[in-house]
Amino acid sequence: MIGAFRALNPAFASALIDCSIQGNRGANQSQIHLAAWPDLKLTLQGTHGSPVFLKISPQNYWQFDAIEKGLAVANLCGDGGALAGQSILGLPLLNGYFTVFDRTAANGHGVINFATRT
Helix, strand or coil, rough: HHHHHHHHCHHHHHHHHHHHHCCCCCCCHCCCCCCCCCCEEEECCCCCCCCEEEECCCHHHHHECCCCCCCEEEEECCCCCCCCCCCHHHHHHHHHHEEEEECCCCCCEEEEEEEECC
């Protein structure tokens, strides 16, 4: 994912790593222009094998006033990149949706249902 951001703009990749939540240092949020940052588009497998499309907007993967007032952190590579390219998308993904975890569905395997926020 960092490589994809780097291909769009090398400064994006640096900002995501340098201002990760694990790094415990944020960026001056007045310098982050969310309109310049791309949406992330995820394709997940639905309950019957059909694709489910979800979007993570920059407003959800950048968290403003996170460490302290005026500082923003990026919640995409929260370990500062130590997971060798893997990301935990919990907060950025869940912030944009109403999410229901149903552990009783799918013969006990569970499902996650997402509904858009209006």
